[in-house]
Amino acid sequence: MEGRKAAAVFITSPTYHGICSNLAEISKLGHSHGIPLIVDEAHGAHLGFHPQLPNSALQQGADLAVQSTHKVLCSLTQSSMLHMLGNIVDSERIGRCLQTLQSTSPSFLLLASLDAARAQLSENPDTIFNKAMELAFEAKHLIKEIPGISVFDLASFSNFPAIDPLRLTIGFWQLGLSGYEADEILCRDHGITCELVGTQSLTFVINLGTSRDHIQRLVSGIKHLTGTHAPIHGGKGRLQHSGCTPFADIKMSMIPRDAFFASKKKVSIAECLGEVCGEFICPFPPGIPVLIPGEIITDKALDYLLDVRNEGAVITGASDPLLTSIVIVVAHAMPPIFCRLTPSPVIIINHQHTSYPSFNF
CATH class of the missing domain: 3.90.1150.10 (Aspartate Aminotransferase, domain 1)
Structure with a gap:
């Protein structure tokens, strides 16, 4: 990427388990280069509302923060908010982008619940938690x-x-x-x-x-x-998983888009090792992919999936949730030709695909 400037820094904080990143330092570093900080704060809509809670992303200098208000606060499921701060990000451009994605028939039940959650916080912001x-x-x-x-x-x-x-x-x-x-x-x-x-x-x-x-x-x-x-x-229990073992040797053979459009076939679990995965395979919960389209299927990833399946995890995304078979990309199959876009790169920190935690604490 020599000669190209990153468009943004994207961070997930806090994680599902509540681990927070040092957003203040990251935003300071990014801003010194004119780069905005975007935070997936889905699990942090409540942060900053109590002295013993970590500061929110905006309080630490983030430019954009997306919060799933329903996860901890009292709005209805599927309701969320996008917050902006500062002038590095063009608010009018954000508005135009949202217009291309949002429905012209929003749920006013969801909108009303967001307003109710906001009102609940504003009544006693220092003591509510x-x-x-x-x-x-x-x-x-x-x-x-x-x-x-x-x-x-x-x-x-x-x-x-x-x-x-x-x-x-x-x-x-x-x-x-x-x-x-x-x-x-x-x-x-x-x-x-x-x-x-x-x-x-x-x-x-x-x-x-x-x-x-x-x-x-x-x-x-x-x-x-x-x-x-x-x-x-x-x-010492019988369970000794290493938290990030399935992801220690990730190898991408194709970009996910090309793998998605490529010709594929279903093979037995015994035949898939070393092949290029053609589908998302996510143990649920929490639904974090262990394998994605374009990724080479490794021993560690496969063993991990079979282990968690045997322990009771539900496998989502896969065409065969029992994992007796996996969809793979046919060798040398080329995807249809579409217009390829080359946007500025985005730096992703703590991307959850690279961290499927299994704590041994």
Whole structure:
């Protein structure tokens, strides 16, 4: 890319588990070169509304921030906001771009719920999250005292400046349980539904609707779980996934667009190794692709997919959710010829495709 200037820096912060990047330093660096900072702040619509919460992206100098307001605040599902700050990004151009994408028949229920969520925050902006913060710290304290259970905290990621205290990630690897198994037990026996299932952990979100009864039921359910699954001697469970193992050797044979339009065929799982993947394959939750079109199928990626499938993950995107077969690109198949655009590059930091976390904390 010599001689070409980056169009923007794009960052996901916080992550699904609440890990925050140092946006203030990144925005300062980008702005010194006239480059805007765009933040996917889907899980951070509440940030900045309590002294113990990390600052929001805009408070740290971001130029654009996209928030899924419904994830933590009290708007309806599918409602979100795009925030702008400063004059590096042309607001009129953003407006024109939105006009090409947005419906001319928006849902006024969603719009009204966004306004209601905004009004709720504006009534008591300094105290609205007091109860939620209190319950979050209480839950972490009680759960840390349960033998065989690990609680993810900032010490696990000391290189990052902050973590959202309203995210509660609990590890079950010392019990020899996968996150999928723990989730099934807690849901079936205690009616507890988590926000995110991982290979060795579950993530819960404390929000404005959380009550002390919810926390007590969660703690009680985890205690019951440890009572039926004693910690394994030496603290080593049977699950020893390396968090980013499937992504350590990513090799792209084609750009995703070319792979999408290329001729493809379905082959058995035993025949796909080393072939070019022709579809998105995403364990869900959280729905982060392990393989994308154009990527070479490796041993590590395949083993990982089969492992999480066997542990109970739902495979989305794949034409065969049981993973007995995978769609691959036919060798030497060329896509149809379309006009190729060469926009300025965008720097992507913490792109979730390169980080499918499985905490061993």
